Amino acid sequence: MRPQASEAPPVRGVALALWHVLLTIGGLWLLQLPPVPSVVSAVEIMICNYEKFNLFDSMYRPRTEQFCVFSDVYLGPDVKGTDFLASSLDYKRVAFVNSKFTQVPPSLFKNFDDIRELYVRRCSLESLKVTRQLEKVYAGSNRIATVQLDGNASNSLRELYLDGNRMRALANLTNLPNLEVLVLENNPLLGDIDLAQFERMEQLWKLDLERIGMTRVQNGLQRPLGALKRLDLSNNALTYVHVRMFRTFPRLEHLWLHGNRLYFLEADQLPVMMPSVRSIVIDDNYWGCGHLAVLGQQLRDRGIVIRHGECRTRAVHRVCCSDVTDVVDFRYIIEMGVRREGRLEQDLRELRTVASVLRQDLERMGHRLAELTVNLTLRPSAQVLVLDPLPPDGVSKESTDVGSSATASDGSIEESYEEDDSSSRSSSSSRSSN
């Protein structure tokens, strides 16, 4: 309406007549339409403040980092009309505090196209989108039920915190090949999930499945998850857990099982199934004191930490238990009877898995053997070169370079494992000693 008015023709009479017509039409139009707020909200601009921001890292240690922080961002269901800016758009870490929106506005990712970390805890999010560059996403305490990933398995995500949300399924979260830390704690609607869903996460070292409503452990993993060191299954509704469920985690060091309904655990196979384990926290379950006395001793004899807190009632090894062992043993006998039938089939399946793992190992060894053969056939000529009083510089140098670079890369792999070891050791003691 306004542009039309300003384009009024110069001839006065005609102009006035036309003006009246326009006003009338405009008036009618205005009556039918609500006032015009969209024009105003379309230009809303939010600017973040680059500052020191406190958060917790994957081991619950406080961490302070420079983030660009948006505060008090309240958006309705239509989040598209807002633009997010900063003094520099190169900022790689962005946080929202005191904010409320159902999804992270897409324009954020357009402007901050080099974003690596996103902190959106307690923002009332209902869905979460993870773009390709994001490496760490802190999205706890929201209402997230859906997660969308940009690209398939081409993402960079290393740490994902989804604690305290409303996730029902993990279907969209299986293709995260770089993921190292996954925290799903307190998503009570998840229920019984199969650990096979994490099979592509070969770097995963921490998996938190506390309080997700799990009633039994399902593990259809076909290959071991070699990096996993910390698995939290606490505060679920597990009644029975067989240690062989954890055979696919050869480096597992810490297992949390407290706050379940366990009354039986076989410790005999522990050294085979969980060779690296250092703590299995078993407090706050339905232990009978008789069984707990044996189990606790077996675990403690192996130097395995079993406690999380103190027990103030009847306790063995300072873990709470009940003397109503008859009931407990009876339940155990029923449970074992039911299991025995399925056992043979399960054993067969496991043997097949072991066989395929062995086959892979064999293949690898075959390759190494071939390499060794090549090395052996090459060595005499290399010695000839060394023995030669005037070796051609290029050739001898090349051969030593190859050797040193190979050992260096081997060495660094070992180092990084050791680093992980020490970091998890310090934190495990802090977590299990209180």
Ligand SMILES: *[C@@H]1O[C@H](CO)[C@@H](O)[C@H](O)[C@H]1NC(C)=O
């Ligand atoms: C999974 O991703 C698809 C496509 O990105 C999306 O439409 C769907 O809602 C997502 N589902 C869940 C449960 O996150």
Ligand SMILES: *[C@@H]1O[C@H](CO)[C@@H](O)[C@H](O)[C@H]1NC(C)=O
């Ligand atoms: C994503 O990739 C996996 C293999 O990496 C494949 O099995 C799956 O079908 C792909 N999904 C889509 C939606 O392309």
Ligand SMILES: *[C@@H]1O[C@H](CO)[C@@H](O)[C@H](O)[C@H]1NC(C)=O
């Ligand atoms: C073969 O030789 C190279 C270079 O000397 C070395 O890096 C590699 O480890 C050797 N391979 C085997 C299987 O020993």
